[in-house]
Amino acid sequence: MSKQMMLEVTEVEPLTPLVTRFRFEHPEKAPLPIFSGGAHVVVEMPDGEMLRRNAYSLISDPNDASGYEIAVRREETGRGGSRYMHSEVTPGTRMRISVPTNLFALDPRARKHVLIAGGIGITPFLSHLRQLDLLQQPFELHYAARSRDEAAGLKLLPKSARIHVQISDEGNRMDLGEILTDQPIGTHVYVCGPEGLISAVLDAAARHGWPKGALHSEAFASPPPGKPFTVTLAKSGRTIEVSASQSLLEALEAAKVEIDWSCRGGACGRCETKVAACDGQIEHNDHWLSRDERAEQKKIMPCMSRFTGAALVLDL
Amino acid sequence: MTLQFNDETFRGDYSYFNTEHAIKRLPFPFDRDEYVYSVNIEAHPGGPKGSPFEFRFDVDEHYVSEMKDRAITLDDDPLRCQSLPHMELAGWDLLEIIMVSKAEDYTDLFTLHRDGNRWHWINRPLGIEQRFTFLDPTTLPCGPMEYITRQTQGDFALLHERDGNLWMDAGMVTSQADWSLDFDIGMNFFEWHAPVPKAKQMGVFDKALKFLLAMQQGQSYRRLNWTMTVNPRLDTSPENYHKWGPEKRTITPENVGRKQHLRIELQSFWRLPRSNAIAFPIRCYLACLEDICTQPKWGRRLHRVLRDIDPTLAEYKGFAVNQDMIVNYLSQFDDGAPTSPGIFPDA
Numbered sequence A: 001m002s003k004q005m006m007l008e009v010t011e012v013e014p015l016t017p018l019v020t021r022f023r024f025e026h027p028e029k030a031p032l033p034i035f036s037g038g039a040h041v042v043v044e045m046p047d048g049e050m051l052r053r054n055a056y057s058l059i060s061d062p063n064d065a066s067g068y069e070i071a072v073r074r075e076e077t078g079r080g081g082s083r084y085m086h087s088e089v090t091p092g093t094r095m096r097i098s099v100p101t102n103l104f105a106l107d108p109r110a111r112k113h114v115l116i117a118g119g120i121g122i123t124p125f126l127s128h129l130r131q132l133d134l135l136q137q138p139f140e141l142h143y144a145a146r147s148r149d150e151a152a153g154l155k156l157l158p159k160s161a162r163i164h165v166q167i168s169d170e171g172n173r174m175d176l177g178e179i180l181t182d183q184p185i186g187t188h189v190y191v192c193g194p195e196g197l198i199s200a201v202l203d204a205a206a207r208h209g210w211p212k213g214a215l216h217s218e219a220f221a222s223p224p225p226g227k228p229f230t231v232t233l234a235k236s237g238r239t240i241e242v243s244a245s246q247s248l249l250e251a252l253e254a255a256k257v258e259i260d261w262s263c264r265g266g267a268c269g270r271c272e273t274k275v276a277a278c279d280g281q282i283e284h285n286d287h288w289l290s291r292d293e294r295a296e297q298k299k300i301m302p303c304m305s306r307f308t309g310a311a312l313v314l315d316l
Numbered sequence B: 001m002t003l004q005f006n007d008e009t010f011r012g013d014y015s016y017f018n019t020e021h022a023i024k025r026l027p028f029p030f031d032r033d034e035y036v037y038s039v040n041i042e043a044h045p046g047g048p049k050g051s052p053f054e055f056r057f058d059v060d061e062h063y064v065s066e067m068k069d070r071a072i073t074l075d076d077d078p079l080r081c082q083s084l085p086h087m088e089l090a091g092w093d094l095l096e097i098i099m100v101s102k103a104e105d106y107t108d109l110f111t112l113h114r115d116g117n118r119w120h121w122i123n124r125p126l127g128i129e130q131r132f133t134f135l136d137p138t139t140l141p142c143g144p145m146e147y148i149t150r151q152t153q154g155d156f157a158l159l160h161e162r163d164g165n166l167w168m169d170a171g172m173v174t175s176q177a178d179w180s181l182d183f184d185i186g187m188n189f190f191e192w193h194a195p196v197p198k199a200k201q202m203g204v205f206d207k208a209l210k211f212l213l214a215m216q217q218g219q220s221y222r223r224l225n226w227t228m229t230v231n232p233r234l235d236t237s238p239e240n241y242h243k244w245g246p247e248k249r250t251i252t253p254e255n256v257g258r259k260q261h262l263r264i265e266l267q268s269f270w271r272l273p274r275s276n277a278i279a280f281p282i283r284c285y286l287a288c289l290e291d292i293c294t295q296p297k298w299g300r301r302l303h304r305v306l307r308d309i310d311p312t313l314a315e316y317k318g319f320a321v322n323q324d325m326i327v328n329y330l331s332q333f334d335d336g337a338p339t340s341p342g343i344f345p346d347a
């Protein structure tokens, strides 16, 4: 579990009808820890009976200790975290925020950075841009969004010839082939956005002969809702119900079962839990377990993954 | 109490010594009467007042002389300090964390004034005063990592995280226990740990790597490691093995108590905020067997640990040739009485 700070919301600004920017500051204006481009924080939301924790990329200047900013897209079908942020949080609200963690850092060895964002996946790049500016490293940013309503980045991006925006409702599409050809040797590519965009970029890069080490991706993942299911804990014999709008991790936390975590998005590996028995199918939604590990069904990442079937027993 | 700095050497006449105060606060590395390789990580800083765990970067009576010894080693071999170009930001991170910590923890020794990026650093023990612009390397006499580690006890490695691994891409290494920065630079976590016997089979490294990768800023950790060195020499590098290796043969039953040193490493781990790199300081404490045995609990325990240790580890730790003499010497301090748990001496 990460170290946390109690911060106060000082600004709430709708960027588009779907996306809102929140600014947090220390109540006594104490400086916050600075961070590195691409870092995220985990925001705690006491939603009725439930304690939700969602990870959001920081979009403010990594070198600015006066406050942290995030942009949250309202997900009508999500588990409710983003709805909570949109409906319950106003200036003056105090919230518990983790210290920044970075799972999507720039590779400082790169000669040039090519950033590719889809939809709300623009958020980690907003802090990357500030860091690139500070380090004076060459980059280009390609930003695709379905509509202007979704394109929260438009308001936050500086005007620059190196920033290219494609709105698909307006008939513009990102040409990955073109982006990925003729880049200088030593270029690194970073992609963040929906699953489909990430695999499209990684596939296209593979076809164009890009080395694996030069490709970086962050799936924009918050735990998907799903059907309710039940888990049993091997050591205590307890059974725990996971509701449709809860992640397994949230359900375990609500039942006061201690689980280590950091990213809550299936990327860091911290919450890895052994499965003692599994009669059914684990829906692995994480990016941590290997293909073989998934098939074995002997491990589960409770922050992201769900289960359908007769019985799932965790080694807890 | 203001610190008195010893005037001493770590080579030649080896005039290095520990005062009684320094002995009592040694980070003795054994918490029980046997040794098994383990990751044994705990939060840092944090520990009894006056102990080497109290502050983020411990400054003790050896500070000034250790920094002189580092300067000599660097004069002979500048490659003991290297930083791949992409590690400069991590160097500034390290400089910041050390200057801020020392100025807060040792107000009488160090002062840091910051006005935006215009910084003013005063290091009284070394008589250094420097005004510079943070993040502008042209305003320092050398790179930021070299600058601050010439003023900080212990070796330093800066690890860059990529491809799910950690790469040693910068370091200042002049008091290493037989490993070489010039050899290890650019290697990943598993490559530079390759020589440690047993640990690999135990899966210790997979766990340690996973732990380090998940480490967040504002949470730092430490662990203790140890080895044995003949004479209080800081620079026991492979490059200079011809200078210190033969000294192993100078041990006799008469001089073993003074010449044979327990070399304790206080390793700590820090996630650096601006670069997201990990800093890995390795602080070395040296104490001869005589020093250790002034604390009855430690004398008994060290005897049992070194007597019963796995032979491969005795070899790896470099004292197998003298093990009999060492254990013989220590046996006079072991009356068979039980020892209390934990590393601290009995009051």
Ligand code: FES
Binding pocket: A260, A261, A262, A263, A264, A265, A266, A267, A268, A269, A270, A271, A272, A286, A288, A301, A302, A303, A304
């Ligand atoms: S908390 Fe990071 S993978 Fe689950």
